[in-house]
Amino acid sequence: MRRSSLASWLWYLLRISGAALVALALVHLAMMHYAHAPSATGAAFVAARWAHAFWRWFDWALLVLALVHGFGGLYGIVSESMRGVAARLLRALVVAATAVFVALGSAAVAAGAPAAHSGGSTSIAGVLAGLLIALATLSYLAAALAIAVLALRVARRTPIGRWEIPGQWAWGLHRLSGVAILAFLAIHVFDVALAPFAPAAYDATVAAYGIPYLVPMELALVGAVLYHSLNGLRLMLLEALPQRAQRLEAPLFALAIALTLIALVPAALVIALG
Amino acid sequence: MTITLRVRRSDPARGERPAWRSYRVELRPKMSVLDALFAILEEQDATLAFRYSCRAGMCGSCAMVIDGREGLACQARFEGARRSVVHVEPLRSLPVLRDLVVDMGPFFARYRAIDPFFVGEEPSLGQPPGDPAVVDPDAGVRPLVSRQIDCIACGACLSACPTVAMNDAFLGPAALNRAFALTNDARDRAHRLRREAIYGEGGVHACHSVGNCARVCPAGVDPLLSIRMLRAHAPE
Numbered sequence A: 001m002r003r004s005s006l007a008s009w010l011w012y013l014l015r016i017s018g019a020a021l022v023a024l025a026l027v028h029l030a031m032m033h034y035a036h037a038p039s040a041t042g043a044a045f046v047a048a049r050w051a052h053a054f055w056r057w058f059d060w061a062l063l064v065l066a067l068v069h070g071f072g073g074l075y076g077i078v079s080e081s082m083r084g085v086a087a088r089l090l091r092a093l094v095v096a097a098t099a100v101f102v103a104l105g106s107a108a109v110a111a112g113a114p115a116a117h118s119g120g121s122t123s124i125a126g127v128l129a130g131l132l133i134a135l136a137t138l139s140y141l142a143a144a145l146a147i148a149v150l151a152l153r154v155a156r157r158t159p160i161g162r163w164e165i166p167g168q169w170a171w172g173l174h175r176l177s178g179v180a181i182l183a184f185l186a187i188h189v190f191d192v193a194l195a196p197f198a199p200a201a202y203d204a205t206v207a208a209y210g211i212p213y214l215v216p217m218e219l220a221l222v223g224a225v226l227y228h229s230l231n232g233l234r235l236m237l238l239e240a241l242p243q244r245a246q247r248l249e250a251p252l253f254a255l256a257i258a259l260t261l262i263a264l265v266p267a268a269l270v271i272a273l274g
Numbered sequence B: 001m002t003i004t005l006r007v008r009r010s011d012p013a014r015g016e017r018p019a020w021r022s023y024r025v026e027l028r029p030k031m032s033v034l035d036a037l038f039a040i041l042e043e044q045d046a047t048l049a050f051r052y053s054c055r056a057g058m059c060g061s062c063a064m065v066i067d068g069r070e071g072l073a074c075q076a077r078f079e080g081a082r083r084s085v086v087h088v089e090p091l092r093s094l095p096v097l098r099d100l101v102v103d104m105g106p107f108f109a110r111y112r113a114i115d116p117f118f119v120g121e122e123p124s125l126g127q128p129p130g131d132p133a134v135v136d137p138d139a140g141v142r143p144l145v146s147r148q149i150d151c152i153a154c155g156a157c158l159s160a161c162p163t164v165a166m167n168d169a170f171l172g173p174a175a176l177n178r179a180f181a182l183t184n185d186a187r188d189r190a191h192r193l194r195r196e197a198i199y200g201e202g203g204v205h206a207c208h209s210v211g212n213c214a215r216v217c218p219a220g221v222d223p224l225l226s227i228r229m230l231r232a233h234a235p236e
């Protein structure tokens, strides 16, 4: 009997959870970014939604699947690219973080609709808003650096190597978007947990989504979710059509990028008008 | 017309770090990158190291990274090149011995991990061997495999693969492609043996389906197709 490898387990896990996430994550995004502006999702909004058992189960399924999928992906990245003590330590950290976030998020949905607006020190909100600003600053700096490196290469006419090939971009963006969504999700589970336990603090955090400095990151996040979902679907489709995959992979990548950009327009309008 | 060849040179044994060195080369009709390297060797710099053998795109010895993309130096021509500067680097993810010469050891170690040879029926004493090759021409496996057995073991796909660059356990495109080709041989007796490697830590599920391998392969092999076929069906 053959022993199943970690690589095989993760491969199936990421595809099964990814397929389930397509519907959940896109519906969530539609509610929060198209039907409403992110800054209009205060404690009262959550209370109204969580009054329905359906949305609580929905949010819980999204929570567990997104955390298992996202941290599972991170576990895979650590396993393939690191060796030795550092790798073992990081893997243990990933498993622990998954458990902590699942517990915190589950406690929040279980507690359900927030009571009247009371309690909650707004200093927690300050910390969370600070984390969002730090995440935004990090992504802006990373984007600027990547563009600078690429521009320098092109200007000095040194080859950009593997980045000449579309598949390389599809993969690079898939990994980048996956890790970025996971980083946001970690902060997000904290801030949503404030809604039942400290509604005033929650409202203060949600107000932070209105800060203009954060708007580019919010749009990038929507783009990341859209692209990562579409490209995940693309990978699964190509897997089902192995003999046509080489011909289809580049056009389908272009399609994923085009659809992402098109879908970003209404999201930008909602933020701008909301 | 002259062209500038920028060559990534290094000599790890003598502690020389990689650096670009420029050479001006007079273009001749139908000149290949390998021809240009010879011109440098003979007329400008006798210390330039590179590897070649057949000069006909058949042996795979001269694979290197030309203008950022893996290819065979003996097959890459300057004709029609848009740029007057061409960059030449050694293959990636393999230890550089000197200049454009890499150690192919890690490439063949991966190859060996999947038992890259045909394993036939155990001959029994006193029995004349039967017909060794009964493959029905209409079996339908041949069209898929015939393209995948053209590998010349040049190492281009290994160099182009970002997963190989990160994951030292990953067997890589060429080895997994070879495993698939053998899997399709109904006479082979080592399918079960190979499954250990094919679905192990460095096997087909470690691949992220980037597809650079198929884009750079000078022999027209599509290693990702083989990897996907192995993910869909385990060899019996």
Ligand code: HEM
Pocket (backbone or CB within 6 Å): A025, A028, A032, A033, A037, A038, A039, A041, A045, A046, A049, A050, A055, A059, A060, A062, A063, A064, A066, A104, A105, A106, A108, A109, A181, A184, A185, A188, A189, A192, A193, A218, A221, A225
């Ligand atoms: C900036 C964009 C987003 C906004 C404004 C937003 C807003 C909200 C709100 C208001 C809730 C409270 C529950 C509800 O009303 O249904 C919630 C819950 C949740 N969101 Fe988001 N969301 C955003 C993006 C995301 C993304 C990208 C993910 C990742 C997959 C995500 C995952 C979740 C999960 C798992 C919950 C449930 C949390 C828990 O049970 O503790 N959200 N979100």
Ligand code: HEM
Pocket (backbone or CB within 6 Å): A014, A015, A017, A018, A019, A021, A022, A025, A026, A066, A067, A069, A070, A071, A072, A073, A074, A076, A077, A174, A175, A177, A178, A179, A181, A182, A185, A225, A228, A229, A230, A232, A233, A235, A236, B207, B208, B209
């Ligand atoms: C919405 C639907 C989604 C689909 C269809 C999807 C699909 C996939 C697939 C197929 C992979 C494997 C890629 C590979 O083998 O290289 C993957 C990896 C990954 N996903 Fe998702 N995913 C989705 C949502 C998410 C979300 C919400 C997160 C963040 C919480 C996330 C984070 C990651 C990470 C970190 C990886 C590992 C990236 C890598 O190894 O390069 N994904 N996803």
Ligand code: SF4
Pocket (backbone or CB within 6 Å): B060, B150, B151, B152, B153, B154, B155, B156, B157, B158, B173, B174, B177, B213, B216, B217, B218, B219, B220, B221, B223
């Ligand atoms: S599959 Fe193609 S690129 Fe890879 S070693 Fe064989 S011939 Fe070279």
Ligand code: FES
Pocket (backbone or CB within 6 Å): B051, B052, B053, B054, B055, B056, B057, B058, B059, B060, B061, B062, B063, B072, B073, B074, B075
């Ligand atoms: S020298 Fe043999 S392939 Fe180029």
